[in-house]
Amino acid sequence: MDWISHFIFGLSVTRLIYLDRPLDWNKNRTFILLVAAAASLFPDLDILTTHRSELHAPLVLAVLAGIIGLAFPIYFRPLLTGFLSHSLLDIFLFDNSKGTIRQIIDTAITNDTAASEVNEAVVDGVAANGIMLLYPLSRQMYSILLTETTYAFAAILILCVAVITVYLTRSSTDTYR
Numbered sequence: 001m002d003w004i005s006h007f008i009f010g011l012s013v014t015r016l017i018y019l020d021r022p023l024d025w026n027k028n029r030t031f032i033l034l035v036a037a038a039a040s041l042f043p044d045l046d047i048l049t050t051h052r053s054e055l056h057a058p059l060v061l062a063v064l065a066g067i068i069g070l071a072f073p074i075y076f077r078p079l080l081t082g083f084l085s086h087s088l089l090d091i092f093l094f095d096n097s098k099g100t101i102r103q104i105i106d107t108a109i110t111n112d113t114a115a116s117e118v119n120e121a122v123v124d125g126v127a128a129n130g131i132m133l134l135y136p137l138s139r140q141m142y143s144i145l146l147t148e149t150t151y152a153f154a155a156i157l158i159l160c161v162a163v164i165t166v167y168l169t170r171s172s173t174d175t176y177r
C-alpha cells in the first residue's frame with residue numbers, strides 16, 4: 001500500500017484504541033499522533049535495503065515496540081499500533097498481471113515513451129511479494145492478491161475507518177469536555 005493509506009489507517013486505528021483512555025488521549029494527543037504517524041511509515045525505511053524485509057515482520061515490530069516501551073512506556077501503544085497497521089496493509093497486493101496500471105496511465109499520458117517510463121516507475125514502486133508474516137520463524141512471504149475491484153474496496157474501507165474514527169472522536173470529545 002502507498003504511504004498515504006498507511007498514514008490514514010495508522011492514525012485512525014491509533015485514535016480508536018485510545019477511545020477507552022480519554023484522559024491519556026486528552027493529555028498526550030499531539031505526542032501520540034506524532035509517534036503513531038512515524039510508526040505507521042517506519043517499516044518502509046527498509047526500502048533503503050530490501051523492501052518488505054524484516055522491518056515489515058509483525059513479530060520484529062512488536063519486539064521493537066516492546067523494547068522502546070520498556071524504556072518509555074508512553075511510546076508503546078502508538079508505536080505498536082502504527083507498526084502493526086503498516087504490516088497489515090502490506091499483506092495486500094495489487095494484481096497487475098493484466099497490466100491495469102499501464103491502462104490507467106495510458107488514459108492520462110498519450111505519449112507512449114513517457115507512459116511506459118511512468119509505468120515502470122510505478123510498478124517498481126509497488127512491486128513486492130507480501131510480507132514475512134511469521135519471521136523469524138519462517139522467511140515465507142504471505143500476501144492477499146487484490147484485483148481492481150477489491151483494491152478499490154480496500155481503499156474505501158480505509159477511508160471508512162477514518163470517517164468512523166472522526167465520527168467517534170467527535171462524540172467522545174463532546175462527552176469528555
Ligand SMILES: [Zn+2]
Nearest residue numbers: 043044056090
Ligand atoms: Zn510497507
